[in-house]
Amino acid sequence: MFTKFLNLETEKQDRIINAAIKEFAQKGYDKASTNEIVKEAEISKGLLFHYFGNKKLMYLFLFDYCYETIADEFYKKIDLAERDFFNRIRQAVLIKMDLLNKYPEIFKFIEEAYFEDSIDVKAELEKKIKELNDINLGKIYEGIDLSKFREDMDIKKILKIISYTFEKLSEEELQKAKLSPTHQIDYQKISKEAEEYFEVLTKAFYK
Amino acid sequence: MFTKFLNLETEKQDRIINAAIKEFAQKGYDKASTNEIVKEAEISKGLLFHYFGNKKLMYLFLFDYCYETIADEFYKKIDLAERDFFNRIRQAVLIKMDLLNKYPEIFKFIEEAYFEDSIDVKAELEKKIKELNDINLGKIYEGIDLSKFREDMDIKKILKIISYTFEKLSEEELQKAKLSPTHQIDYQKISKEAEEYFEVLTKAFYK
Amino acid sequence: MFTKFLNLETEKQDRIINAAIKEFAQKGYDKASTNEIVKEAEISKGLLFHYFGNKKLMYLFLFDYCYETIADEFYKKIDLAERDFFNRIRQAVLIKMDLLNKYPEIFKFIEEAYFEDSIDVKAELEKKIKELNDINLGKIYEGIDLSKFREDMDIKKILKIISYTFEKLSEEELQKAKLSPTHQIDYQKISKEAEEYFEVLTKAFYK
Amino acid sequence: MFTKFLNLETEKQDRIINAAIKEFAQKGYDKASTNEIVKEAEISKGLLFHYFGNKKLMYLFLFDYCYETIADEFYKKIDLAERDFFNRIRQAVLIKMDLLNKYPEIFKFIEEAYFEDSIDVKAELEKKIKELNDINLGKIYEGIDLSKFREDMDIKKILKIISYTFEKLSEEELQKAKLSPTHQIDYQKISKEAEEYFEVLTKAFYK
DNA sequence: AATGAATGAGCCTTCATTCAT
DNA sequence: GATGAATGAAGGCTCATTCAT
Numbered sequence: 001m002f003t004k005f006l007n008l009e010t011e012k013q014d015r016i017i018n019a020a021i022k023e024f025a026q027k028g029y030d031k032a033s034t035n036e037i038v039k040e041a042e043i044s045k046g047l048l049f050h051y052f053g054n055k056k057l058m059y060l061f062l063f064d065y066c067y068e069t070i071a072d073e074f075y076k077k078i079d080l081a082e083r084d085f086f087n088r089i090r091q092a093v094l095i096k097m098d099l100l101n102k103y104p105e106i107f108k109f110i111e112e113a114y115f116e117d118s119i120d121v122k123a124e125l126e127k128k129i130k131e132l133n134d135i136n137l138g139k140i141y142e143g144i145d146l147s148k149f150r151e152d153m154d155i156k157k158i159l160k161i162i163s164y165t166f167e168k169l170s171e172e173e174l175q176k177a178k179l180s181p182t183h184q185i186d187y188q189k190i191s192k193e194a195e196e197y198f199e200v201l202t203k204a205f206y207k
Numbered sequence: 208m209f210t211k212f213l214n215l216e217t218e219k220q221d222r223i224i225n226a227a228i229k230e231f232a233q234k235g236y237d238k239a240s241t242n243e244i245v246k247e248a249e250i251s252k253g254l255l256f257h258y259f260g261n262k263k264l265m266y267l268f269l270f271d272y273c274y275e276t277i278a279d280e281f282y283k284k285i286d287l288a289e290r291d292f293f294n295r296i297r298q299a300v301l302i303k304m305d306l307l308n309k310y311p312e313i314f315k316f317i318e319e320a321y322f323e324d325s326i327d328v329k330a331e332l333e334k335k336i337k338e339l340n341d342i343n344l345g346k347i348y349e350g351i352d353l354s355k356f357r358e359d360m361d362i363k364k365i366l367k368i369i370s371y372t373f374e375k376l377s378e379e380e381l382q383k384a385k386l387s388p389t390h391q392i393d394y395q396k397i398s399k400e401a402e403e404y405f406e407v408l409t410k411a412f413y414k
Numbered sequence: 415m416f417t418k419f420l421n422l423e424t425e426k427q428d429r430i431i432n433a434a435i436k437e438f439a440q441k442g443y444d445k446a447s448t449n450e451i452v453k454e455a456e457i458s459k460g461l462l463f464h465y466f467g468n469k470k471l472m473y474l475f476l477f478d479y480c481y482e483t484i485a486d487e488f489y490k491k492i493d494l495a496e497r498d499f500f501n502r503i504r505q506a507v508l509i510k511m512d513l514l515n516k517y518p519e520i521f522k523f524i525e526e527a528y529f530e531d532s533i534d535v536k537a538e539l540e541k542k543i544k545e546l547n548d549i550n551l552g553k554i555y556e557g558i559d560l561s562k563f564r565e566d567m568d569i570k571k572i573l574k575i576i577s578y579t580f581e582k583l584s585e586e587e588l589q590k591a592k593l594s595p596t597h598q599i600d601y602q603k604i605s606k607e608a609e610e611y612f613e614v615l616t617k618a619f620y621k
Numbered sequence: 622m623f624t625k626f627l628n629l630e631t632e633k634q635d636r637i638i639n640a641a642i643k644e645f646a647q648k649g650y651d652k653a654s655t656n657e658i659v660k661e662a663e664i665s666k667g668l669l670f671h672y673f674g675n676k677k678l679m680y681l682f683l684f685d686y687c688y689e690t691i692a693d694e695f696y697k698k699i700d701l702a703e704r705d706f707f708n709r710i711r712q713a714v715l716i717k718m719d720l721l722n723k724y725p726e727i728f729k730f731i732e733e734a735y736f737e738d739s740i741d742v743k744a745e746l747e748k749k750i751k752e753l754n755d756i757n758l759g760k761i762y763e764g765i766d767l768s769k770f771r772e773d774m775d776i777k778k779i780l781k782i783i784s785y786t787f788e789k790l791s792e793e794e795l796q797k798a799k800l801s802p803t804h805q806i807d808y809q810k811i812s813k814e815a816e817e818y819f820e821v822l823t824k825a826f827y828k
Numbered sequence: 829a830a831t832g833a834a835t836g837a838g839c840c841t842t843c844a845t846t847c848a849t
Numbered sequence: 850g851a852t853g854a855a856t857g858a859a860g861g862c863t864c865a866t867t868c869a870t
Contacts, residue, residue, distance in 0.1 A: 044852045050851075054844075161407070240859080252837090254835075262861065444651045452832095579781075611782070656838080666858090
């Protein structure tokens, strides 16, 4: 499919990928301009279509590229030997924040992709996202020590409630950052808040 | 501001509003075409701009309209005499699903609006959303009987965890419906699932 | 033709005339908006067309109105008893400047009208301008004492050369004002410059 | 800037330039339609904007093109060895009329440009015109034999009066042609008239 | 007389994509 | 492989004018 592109010298690949990610992350699928991408990447108009066929396929390729980049690093860093659920989640939150810092554009791209509503890519994208969720859902809970949890409740539901809480917490902080004038995320405040929720949730769901 | 439009006969207003909501809900702000809206509403091009000035103002007007329509019905139906938190949330979930059924396009429009990233409307929209959040946040917890909850934890955090759980639950079901071929929401299944989570959460957080 | 309009109460007539002159003077025929005119004049859209038929006729009416307003005052003020040509022209220049100060919008309108190139009004306007020139050309020279001029030249050519000089002088000052940041006309400088040219021309063409 | 356009085959360049000049000359900046231009030039809509960016830049490019075309021919033809002022002006008048005959549309375009009031191009255009005036003002008087003129008057004013006379004379003839049904300029009559004015002016201002 | 809602052609500009070179 | 000129549909929006009330 994208073999032509992948056989390019890495430097040119990177130039193109970075230019495209930047444009899509900033403007979303519809408003992103292939003109801007080729200008930034310093390649010709025709070449982009030679490599990717069309805008949609390029976007979908970038989504995969971004997802893999982030996922690879994520699973490289997470310690599956840590069997305590809360510590595992704490780890996940910290790693996510680290990656956010390291690859802001890529992260931005993925985040926007989750909310991308353009009819051109919506269907394909949702399919991809669903698959990813199915694949990864289990992974993060792999090897968790379930013996610490109360046994008078459905363990799956407990895990879900805990996951939901931290996801919503992150979303809310993100939303707050979005609405603040500086768009700055206050990592320290999030960490502190998370610890307080850990405490409540441990008291509620651990033996 | 929109007095010209609001003085129209209701039938024509509805035709225009429905056409516009449908178009924006389906395609998002940028890709939505005023051409399509006037075609669907069976009015002339110029008239739309006679009423709303421009696309952006029309979109913002529709957001207000949609929000008010939903909020009015929501707060008319919710029983603030019900002081038990879980029953209150159960109510809220059911009412929301009912409205979702009754006004699917309006709901769609609002949901999309929350994620609308078009630079044209982003700023204004976020301001509106922020204001709404500030206003309504407290309202749903009004008059709740807090004496039933455990006292060894921060009550605010408990309430948040519970809210988060049901919000995420709804979102997940919605997402599942989105990805299913028929886009059908299985209300019964949701109700049943919600009851099971009520049970878990009561056990965890009630005295 | 415009009897409907002319039978209006003067106050309303003035409101409409002023609004229209302002808009045309500022934007030229094509870009002038009938919408802006009715808004400023506080009358309804339809009424404007009821009175004037269409934009073109309104413009032509305004040209006549403006021309008459200026010409009436001009010929009321000019002293036809002054038989010296240079004094007569000096008078004309001073009166013109006075009127410019008193009716800046009307003057602006007439000036713009002379350069109006819109195909819609060009032909009609040029016809009007030609007629006016024919009528008024003689008037300003009426009763001039020709005995002061040299007799070895065609007197008509002498008068033309003198007129041309002052017309061009005015045009140049106007153009300079146009190109200056403040658009301010320096009347004192013009008067002084004119006097210097008077001197040269007297020496050249008087006995 | 306009390299894309200037690298085109001359035939196509000419087709586009002629179509554009014609349209702007006839209708002025605002009313000129890019649609008409591309139709006349037989190119696609997009191509025009590919070459010139937007309407304004195209107009400004054409102004430069027209000015250079005329100025180049003018200064190629004028004989700077001719030191007699009247002969020099006679030359200038004849060359101008020749060019007018040869490039009527270009001339028209420039003339209209001087009076172009559209806010879109006014500022830029006036800047260009001002610069041109500064550059060319001296050139036409270069090497003139001033010893023939009377010494009891400001020589600069004399030269101005003479220039003004011939400029106005040309303008009047042009205006007459404009208002005549055939739009024909009667060069012979102009030459004869000019000679008569030469005579008067020589008598008045030469020693 | 007076209103202002309604029209729809026309405006400039953008864009992904194609294809001859 | 690489170029960038060329396409033309579609975009949001404006406007003088009409006409039912």
